[in-house]
Amino acid sequence: MTDYKLILGNKTYSSWSLRGWLVVRLAGIPCGEMVIPLRKPGTRADIQKYTPAGKVPTLLVDGEAVWDSLAIAEYLAESFPEKGLWPADPAARRLARCVAAEMHSSFTALRGALPMDLSKHYPGHKISAGVQADIDRIQQIWRDCRGRFGAGGDFLFGRTSIADAFYAPVVTRFRTYDVQLDTVTAAYCDAVTAWPAMQEWTAAAGGETEVIIFD
Numbered sequence: 222m223t224d225y226k227l228i229l230g231n232k233t234y235s236s237w238s239l240r241g242w243l244v245v246r247l248a249g250i251p252c253g254e255m256v257i258p259l260r261k262p263g264t265r266a267d268i269q270k271y272t273p274a275g276k277v278p279t280l281l282v283d284g285e286a287v288w289d290s291l292a293i294a295e296y297l298a299e300s301f302p303e304k305g306l307w308p309a310d311p312a313a314r315r316l317a318r319c320v321a322a323e324m325h326s327s328f329t330a331l332r333g334a335l336p337m338d339l340s341k342h343y344p345g346h347k348i349s350a351g352v353q354a355d356i357d358r359i360q361q362i363w364r365d366c367r368g369r370f371g372a373g374g375d376f377l378f379g380r381t382s383i384a385d386a387f388y389a390p391v392v393t394r395f396r397t398y399d400v401q402l403d404t405v406t407a408a409y410c411d412a413v414t415a416w417p418a419m420q421e422w423t424a425a426a427g428g429e430t431e432v433i434i435f436d
């Protein structure tokens with residue numbers, strides 16, 4: 222039987238780790254996990270024991286590293302086609318791949334200014350124009366997916382998929398920084414927050430003691 226182990230950063234702060242972890246949950250495979258606290262003097266060396274890239278998440282498959290959240294997602298989707306990690310409908314799947322890739326490569330203003338921090342809530346947080354442009358584009362994506370392919374459930378493509386795993390950390394940022402949303406995207410955020418896997422991650426984050434102070 223294949224042995225799976227996921228190397229993660231702090232659940233409170235590591236947005237890429239959350240994506241990889243949710244994708245593993247979607248695959249429903251038994252998978253061990255190890256958290257390596259981020260932003261410590263030994264962090265990079267500790268992660269490099271498992272992956273030359275020195276980044277989390279990294280999925281060890283019989284000890285062999287699959288690094289980068291998107292590579293992990295594609296590897297698991299290919300390995301477990303019966304689990305439907307991407308939507309079944311070809312047009313929906315095409316769009317799901319686009320929006321997951323856009324999340325993976327874009328929104329640098331949002332990522333820089335609103336770091337994921339599950340331990341905090343900042344009511345009335347001031348949003349810059351650059352960050353607002355990212356927020357507007359993300360809402361446009363969510364409305365488009367929900368409007369075209371969301372009828373079968375509460376997620377971007379109805380039932381949960383890799384696309385939701387990729388946007389889940391954004392949902393937490395919107396909550397932490399009190400981002401104002403339209404009714405469609407606010408309802409989507411409620412669905413992601415209520416996703417049992419998200420609740421499980423959030424509860425585990427609540428038990429962490431490491432604190433990272435962002436600029």
Ligand SMILES: N[C@@H](CCC(=O)N[C@@H](CS)C(=O)NCC(=O)O)C(=O)O
Nearest residue numbers: 235236237265276277278289290291
């Ligand atoms: N594109 C990568 C990004 C991974 C990444 O930047 N991970 C951060 C934590 S969220 C990391 O490993 N930081 C450790 C370091 O920079 O030392 C992915 O999708 O997995």
